[in-house]
Amino acid sequence: MPIATVNPANGETLRTFDALDEQEIERRLAAAHRAFRHHRTTDFAQRARLMNRAADLLDEDQDEIARTMTVEMGKPVKAARAEAAKCAKAMRWYAANAERLLADEHPDDTDVEDSGASRARVHYRPLGVILAVMPWNFPLWQVMRFAAPALMAGNTGLLKHASNVPQTALYIEDLFSRAGYPEGCFQTLLIGSGAVEAVLRDPRVAAATLTGSEPAGRAVASVAGDEVKKTVLELGGSDPYVVLPSADIEKAAATAVTARVQNNGQSCIAAKRFIVHTDVYDAFAERFTAGMRALTVGDPLEESTDVGPLSSEQGRADLEELVGDALGQGATALCGGGRPEGLDRGWFHEPTVLTGITPGMRIHREETFGPVATLYRVADLDEALEVANDTPFGLSSNVWTRDQGEMDRCVRDLDAGGVFFNGMTASHPALPFGGVKRSGYGRELAGHGIREFCNATTVWYGPDSDAR
Numbered sequence: 277m278p279i280a281t282v283n284p285a286n287g288e289t290l291r292t293f294d295a296l297d298e299q300e301i302e303r304r305l306a307a308a309h310r311a312f313r314h315h316r317t318t319d320f321a322q323r324a325r326l327m328n329r330a331a332d333l334l335d336e337d338q339d340e341i342a343r344t345m346t347v348e349m350g351k352p353v354k355a356a357r358a359e360a361a362k363c364a365k366a367m368r369w370y371a372a373n374a375e376r377l378l379a380d381e382h383p384d385d386t387d388v389e390d391s392g393a394s395r396a397r398v399h400y401r402p403l404g405v406i407l408a409v410m411p412w413n414f415p416l417w418q419v420m421r422f423a424a425p426a427l428m429a430g431n432t433g434l435l436k437h438a439s440n441v442p443q444t445a446l447y448i449e450d451l452f453s454r455a456g457y458p459e460g461c462f463q464t465l466l467i468g469s470g471a472v473e474a475v476l477r478d479p480r481v482a483a484a485t486l487t488g489s490e491p492a493g494r495a496v497a498s499v500a501g502d503e504v505k506k507t508v509l510e511l512g513g514s515d516p517y518v519v520l521p522s523a524d525i526e527k528a529a530a531t532a533v534t535a536r537v538q539n540n541g542q543s544c545i546a547a548k549r550f551i552v553h554t555d556v557y558d559a560f561a562e563r564f565t566a567g568m569r570a571l572t573v574g575d576p577l578e579e580s581t582d583v584g585p586l587s588s589e590q591g592r593a594d595l596e597e598l599v600g601d602a603l604g605q606g607a608t609a610l611c612g613g614g615r616p617e618g619l620d621r622g623w624f625h626e627p628t629v630l631t632g633i634t635p636g637m638r639i640h641r642e643e644t645f646g647p648v649a650t651l652y653r654v655a656d657l658d659e660a661l662e663v664a665n666d667t668p669f670g671l672s673s674n675v676w677t678r679d680q681g682e683m684d685r686c687v688r689d690l691d692a693g694g695v696f697f698n699g700m701t702a703s704h705p706a707l708p709f710g711g712v713k714r715s716g717y718g719r720e721l722a723g724h725g726i727r728e729f730c731n732a733t734t735v736w737y738g739p740d741s742d743a744r
């Protein structure tokens with residue numbers, strides 16, 4: 277795939293970039309390693325000053341970088357501005373909280389004594405240069421939720437971004453540089469996916485994080501495994517959205533629309549499978565379909581647009597195949613199902629609701645990365661949980677109910693990294709984010725995220741260790 281900005285709203289190639297050659301990759305690896313040796317010795321106050329300065333600059337740049345993201349991958353510009361604002365918030369959150377999150381841990385006195393120590397503690401140290409392989413769907417946020425904790429912990433970062441968002445990738449490097457980070461602390465590598473293996477195998481790279489597809493995750497994890505390097509993987513999702521009789525159906529249906537079409541439907545944590553109790557199925561289906569039908573599809577640079585194009589022609593073709601397979605096997609489109617009229621130049625797809633889904637359809641098991649929802653009718657909570665868990669993925673989940681017993685049951689039985697009640701899944705700096713099953717492993721954000729790329733060092737003082 278060429279490294280290029282191609283506007284998904286009209287297919288025009290706006291800029292192309294040459295991949296870095298081997299010498300330049302080597303220069304950047306060396307700079308990252310050199311920068312780590314210094315950055316690891318800085319204190320939290322110094323790191324926080326730099327991170328807050330980067331957040332301030334990002335706020336100043338919000339309109340410009342939002343436009344760049346929209347032109348590169350097609351998200352509505354209002355969502356792009358919100359993404360930039362969320363990044364700045366996360367940067368400030370880690371600036372304010374990293375020291376607390378990485379504070380030494382002290383075992384109980386009795387356990388210290390039992391270990392034969394006079395004192396003992398766990399001390400968090402940075403791991404080193406971390407390689408981040410990141411996707412195009414939230415081109416700023418996916419990177420920043422790695423970069424903010426990693427830099428605050430004292431690591432340095434190398435970014436291999438998706439090839440269709442090169443200008444956003446270069447912007448991030450420039451942002452940290454303008455904020456005053458020393459050379460090498462955070463660098464973008466404009467390279468193709470074929471060049472990732474050599475970077476990951478380089479002894480100066482300590483670990484890797486990847487957000488992206490399952491094949492990409494498997495490829496990076498197997499090389500990292502071969503090198504015995506830590507990885508965090510955040511892969512696909514096919515999150516269930518369960519609606520039970522005690523729910524506020526009006527709200528559940530309105531939120532379902534946003535939960536499905538956020539980011540043009542291209543979010544790993546978008547709700548994708550809508551599993552509705554038979555008692556409220558008709559009321560929900562009617563409102564949800566009406567909401568999906570009412571969305572404005574069009575130019576993502578227009579403020580009034582709710583749903584822009586898919587990020588690539590291939591992405592739309594993949595989605596069309598899933599929809600075609602389902603319709604061919606007897607599914608029914610309550611709305612949408614194809615390309616919208618009058619938007620022939622870009623890679624648009626109509627907001628679509630499919631019902632009559634059977635387990636033999638590809639769409640039942642595969643992730644729909646676009647504005648297409650599948651709707652299931654179930655008899656009770658048992659069946660809802662069965663359908664919800666009948667997927668290879670386990671990222672997050674949404675349940676609408678006011679019954680505490682049902683909530684407790686869902687927390688116990690849903691195979692997912694998150695359970696969100698009476699609302700939609702959304703990431704937040706203070707809440708861990710990640711999945712189980714084929715959705716990956718490890719956690720981003722919160723204390724869990726910052727500690728993933730730290731060396732939890734046991735410090736044990738024998739009886740004669742007290743300073744004189």
Ligand SMILES: O=CCCC(=O)O
Binds near residue numbers: 542544702
């Ligand atoms: O695509 C993954 C979801 C990103 C997020 O909203 O945090």
